[in-house]
Amino acid sequence: MIAALSHDSAAAIEHAHIEVTGSKSESNRLLILQALFPQIEIGNLSNSDDTQLLQQALKNRDSELIDIHHAGTAMRFLTAYFSAQQGRKVVLTGSERMKQRPVSLLVDALRDLGAKIDYKGEEGYPPLQITGTTLRSGEIEIAAGTSSQYISALLLIAPSLSDGLTIRMRGMITSRPYIDMTCQLLQQLGCSVIFSENCITVEPLDIPVESKFTVESDWSSASYFYSAVALSEGLSITLKNYKKESLQGDSNLVHIYEKLGVETRFNSAESSITLSKKDISLPKHLELDLAKTPDIAQTIAVSCFGLGIGCKLSGLHTLKIKETDRLVALQTEMQKLGATVQITDNLLQLSPSEAINSGISIKTYNDHRMAMAFAPLAFKEKISIEEPEVVSKSFPSFWEAMTAVGITYEIKR
Ligand SMILES: O=C(O)C1=C[C@@H](OP(=O)(O)O)[C@@H](O)[C@H](O)C1
Ligand SMILES: C=C(OP(=O)(O)O)C(=O)O
Numbered sequence: 001m002i003a004a005l006s007h008d009s010a011a012a013i014e015h016a017h018i019e020v021t022g023s024k025s026e027s028n029r030l031l032i033l034q035a036l037f038p039q040i041e042i043g044n045l046s047n048s049d050d051t052q053l054l055q056q057a058l059k060n061r062d063s064e065l066i067d068i069h070h071a072g073t074a075m076r077f078l079t080a081y082f083s084a085q086q087g088r089k090v091v092l093t094g095s096e097r098m099k100q101r102p103v104s105l106l107v108d109a110l111r112d113l114g115a116k117i118d119y120k121g122e123e124g125y126p127p128l129q130i131t132g133t134t135l136r137s138g139e140i141e142i143a144a145g146t147s148s149q150y151i152s153a154l155l156l157i158a159p160s161l162s163d164g165l166t167i168r169m170r171g172m173i174t175s176r177p178y179i180d181m182t183c184q185l186l187q188q189l190g191c192s193v194i195f196s197e198n199c200i201t202v203e204p205l206d207i208p209v210e211s212k213f214t215v216e217s218d219w220s221s222a223s224y225f226y227s228a229v230a231l232s233e234g235l236s237i238t239l240k241n242y243k244k245e246s247l248q249g250d251s252n253l254v255h256i257y258e259k260l261g262v263e264t265r266f267n268s269a270e271s272s273i274t275l276s277k278k279d280i281s282l283p284k285h286l287e288l289d290l291a292k293t294p295d296i297a298q299t300i301a302v303s304c305f306g307l308g309i310g311c312k313l314s315g316l317h318t319l320k321i322k323e324t325d326r327l328v329a330l331q332t333e334m335q336k337l338g339a340t341v342q343i344t345d346n347l348l349q350l351s352p353s354e355a356i357n358s359g360i361s362i363k364t365y366n367d368h369r370m371a372m373a374f375a376p377l378a379f380k381e382k383i384s385i386e387e388p389e390v391v392s393k394s395f396p397s398f399w400e401a402m403t404a405v406g407i408t409y410e411i412k413r
Contacts, residue, residue: 022215137163177249291315
């Protein structure tokens with residue numbers, strides 16, 4: 001399937017109201033915590049495939065085989081969760097790509113705690129055979145430069161261990177705001193969490209102090225509307241369920257897109273934000289370190305290209321092990337549009353360009369963010385997106401939302 005996208009500037013929409021689903025990251029953490037503390041109630045849960053798969057996996061008592069498809073966070077969180085479920089036996093597997101996404105650092109840390117995990121295929125990668133057991137408490141060490149999801153996975157089960165857990169993180173800490181999010185949710189639940197330098201200590205918890213949680217809408221998904229406003233002539237968009245004090249690191253979009261001509265107004269009374277165009281002269285070149293916000297790298301690269309701005313995006317080492325190798329995918333697809341892009345293992349450099357090739361078909365490589373990052377370019381040129389249904393991994397109503405902001409969407413088979 002291919003979605004042909006275009007925009008008619010004569011019929012441009014001036015203002016759109018959009019409701020984005022709940023944060024996938026907050027939802028997935030709260031579901032694991034709810035499995036450990038059933039009194040937890042969750043509002044505005046994400047309707048993403050990844051969250052639904054995690055929810056089904058936690059409910060499933062009938063089958064030993066759990067297939068989590070492309071959901072990396074769910075894979076990592078469930079590895080820790082099932083390892084600590086005494087008497088439970090599961091095989092945790094996923095898509096072909098999931099079998100290439102590493103888990104050995106997490107498996108080694110869990111084995112240190114007494115977990116019984118075996119690799120059913122290639123050493124270091126899913127599928128995993130897990131036999132749940134009572135894990136020990138105490139201290140463990142883990143390298144923190146590959147994925148923060150391993151650390152969040154350990155943190156989420158920590159309050160259920162008899163004497164809690166201390167995690168000592170080695171090396172640079174990547175995607176740090178996601179670890180902070182996990183710590184903050186644990187604290188809201190009533191856990192004692194001490195995070196100092198490279199060490200996090202979580203005390204055990206019997207009964208949650210707080211049991212009602214409302215998930216904020218997803219900031220990574222909001223990035224596509226920032227890009228739409230930046231690339232449009234004068235569109236403004238109000239997005240529901242967003243707040244200034246966010247747990248999500250991707251809320252840094254507010255500051256990043258200010259540089260790309262998008263202003264954010266927080267409407268505190270109704271918990272919404274309004275994005276509108278700001279009359280500034282754009283920079284010729286933008287330099288950003290995105291090690292704290294890897295999921296918005298694709299959006300920013302495409303926005304810069306659409307605006308004709310050059311950029312140097314660093315801190316991108318985790319992009320190679322996500323739904324696809326996002327650095328290679330970005331370079332390949334942006335070059336088809338006429339961009340000059342250089343990549344290394346952790347860096348993307350885009351030269352300023354004046355033209356965008358029209359009618360190009362973008363491959364998405366089973367990566368929702370490839371589809372969503374390129375879609376707003378339709379404000380500038382006709383573009384097609386292959387396998388547009390991939391968006392459901394995080395944002396099932398994405399195409400309806402794009403229509404609402406003025407992008408015409410036509411399916412070709
Ligand atoms: O904990 C989370 O919810 C996530 C952590 C990040 O992964 P890494 O820490 O592997 O970069 C991010 O890319 C992912 O989409 C969600
Ligand atoms: C990397 C992502 O998700 P995950 O690692 O959970 O598959 C993402 O949503 O961009």
